Amino acid sequence: MIKISPAELVAEIECRFGIEADAFPSTVKSTFGQAITIHNNDAWVERITVEIVGCAPMNIAWSKPLHSNLLVEWLLRGWFIDRLQTHIDLRPLIVVQRLLAQHKFSGNDADTIGNRLSTFAVRECTRLKASSWYEELVALRVFYRWCLDEEVPGFNEHDSLELSQLTVKAHDNRHLVTMRDDDFGPFTRVQLANIEMKLANNPLITHAQRTLFLLCRDWALRPIQLALMQVTDFGIDEGGPFVKVPSVKGIRRSRLRRHPSNLVKRYIANDTAEAVELQCTLAETQCNAASKEINAICARHGISTPVLPTPLFPSAYTTENRLLRFLTNPKLTPFTLHLDNHRISYALTSLTWILQLPDPHRPIQKTEPFMRITAYRLRRTKATSMVLSGASPEEVAEALDHSNLNSIKHYFHYNLELQEFINTTHMASPEINAAVQMWCGKFMEEIPDRSALRPISGLGSCNSEEPCPYHPTVTCYACPKFRPSRHANHEGALADITKFQQMLGSNSTGAMAQQVEAAIHGAKSVIIAVKELKE
Structure with a gap:
């Protein structure tokens, strides 16, 4: 595929297909206020790096053609740029570009190419549904709707309605809970007790890892929720020690991030409170040490040195380029020192091979299958324990930060008899x-x-x-x-x-x-x- 500049692409679309096309903007703003450069001197930038608050940065290869067909290339570029400005979830962009890349969509006019692209999208969505590839189905369906809104030839309301009726199931974790999967299902009391005992006296475990584990044990927090927390979220009142946790589920709440209305108070156990209190002190020390580097970067680039909030889990190392992206965008600046969700998830998962705990429910073998420790396994444990304690579906959904009950119904199939069988037999x-x-x-x-x-x-x-x-x-x-x-x-x-x-x-x-x-x-x-x- 031959590289083509933004201006050349617009000119070709107007000349070859008779479509009146606007010039591509040189810079756009993301939903979190980041200024993203699209092209320099009429050439696409090498790659686009998008910062999503609480997450690792997303990199999109941008200088090479996205598709061999000029019309499809133009549509994809336009959709990418539009979604960068309006959505947090950018995964559909990569998924759709990959699905379309292997098809040529031959034709000499916009109507022919548009019809073939539309027909492919409808056929492919049906195939993806049959194969239970729901992420790809949703992404392609979103692209179809965007093309329809942009009045691309061949895209119509009838097919869009048909696609909207293709039911999509969430990732099925039901068997992990109802059958108590040995590797990813909820922990039993004995397993949790073994982990907690080893966490308390293992010199290879950092205090941040202990605190992460205890917070997940108490309230089944997602890695992104932990990534967004700050030291000011910890407190004590007449009800005992608590932390304020941001909600992240739902289109509106996910954008609010740390808005005061989006923080939920959660009371925590005494051992968790002690761990969080010490983690606050350690985080302050770590951020004070990082302030010298921040001040130096601001001085080199003529940026006003901001007063940065202290995250509960600060990042140990951040590249200068990434620091600049945060320091030059006011909406990103408060999260400059935060650890991202991927590294928090890794910190919890790494407990598996650091502790190397054999599963007490499995017979002793020469090669022990170590207990897997993950944030989402602790979420399943919390939900299961709430169900066994008599909590209602609404209470479980609220505790796990779910916007509806569909995602937690399977926990109510995990019964007390099964738990007793595990405890008495094994x-x-x-x-x-x-x-x-x-x-x-x-x-x-x-x-x-x-x-x-x-x-x-x-x-x-x-x-x-x-x-x-x-x-x-x-x-x-x-x-x-x-x-x-x-x-x-x-x-x-x-x-x-x-x-x-x-x-x-x-x-x-x-x-x-x-x-x-x-x-x-x-x-x-x-x-x-x-x-x-x-x-």
């Missing part, structure tokens, strides 16, 4: 060790200062400063603020809770039944831990 020895580790350091006798603890019916004490809204002696064993006594009659308490469960019978299948079930599990774990510690 966890004999690991469960004992996990139970000991779970309560290790939490027994009342091991706490140096017990002045703030309140006694609970001879079973132990509670370190909560607020009145308990639940049935005290029943729900304590499932509460992280409970500090059991090693000398209490936990067997008797377990018998009482079991009787209470039998009294409930089939009258309650909601949150109360799930809470009692969790309390029974906790009481059994305490009993096992006490016996193990005495031996």
Whole structure:
């Protein structure tokens, strides 16, 4: 394919096809305010780099022809430029260009080429639907609609309506949850306990990685949500420690990013709060060290030195070119020091081979299959635990930042019987060790200062400063603020809770039944831990 300049392409379109075409702009602005150069001195720039707040930059090869057919080349260039200015998701551009590149669309006039391009798009969408290639289908359908809006010959409302009725399914993770996939499904309690124990004392794990894991454990945050957080999002009020998390799902919310109306308060566990508080201090130190480089770059390029917010997870290294893209665009500037979602995702995934934890539910082998640790596996764990605790679909969708219920329905197929099967059949020895580790350091006798603890019916004490809204002696064993006594009659308490469960019978299948079930599990774990510690 022969390279052709922007002006030459416009002239050819007007001369050969009789279409009145506007000149291509030399610079456009993205949805986040970045000034993007399209061509210099009437030649396409080598590549376009687009910054999407919270994400890694997207690079688009731009100097070479996008298609061998001049009309299709002109359409693709126009669509690329239009979408750069109006959308965050730019993946459809690359997908459609790849789909069209292998087809020539021969013809000498716009009507013939347009008809062939339209026919190909309709036929290809049908094929993609049959093959369940939904990302490609959606991308090509978006391109068809744009061509229709631009009144390209051959594109019509009838075919557009037909394409809109091709149903698209979200990526199917159902089997990972309902069948409890060993590599990507939700973690069990034992698996989580093993990971948390190793995270606490492994010198190869950074504090940022520990904090990322704990935040994902508590609230199933996506990597992009973690990438957008700042130290000012951490706080403590009458409800306890919390973080403010940006919503990122939905066309409107995804554009808002860190707008105050887009931040949701999430209360976090005490160990998570301690980790976040220290991470805030470390982030401040790291950003102060980076300020010298920022000041030097601003001085070299005549840019006013901005006051930059401190991200919760700062980037350790950013190229000067990328720093300039942020520092020269006011909407990007507040995110200059932020780590992007890809590197956060990698920081979590790398825990898999750093910890090298064997799966306690698999038989011992010569070559151990290590437990995979990912942000999205922790999301499935959070959703599953909420379902088992009696949460409603609306509550699960809200906690996981989903805009509708369709994405979380499959979690409600994961039942308590399956969880019990896993715990009783495959966890004999690991469960004992996990139970000991779970309560290790939490027994009342091991706490140096017990002045703030309140006694609970001879079973132990509670370190909560607020009145308990639940049935005290029943729900304590499932509460992280409970500090059991090693000398209490936990067997008797377990018998009482079991009787209470039998009294409930089939009258309650909601949150109360799930809470009692969790309390029974906790009481059994305490009993096992006490016996193990005495031996």
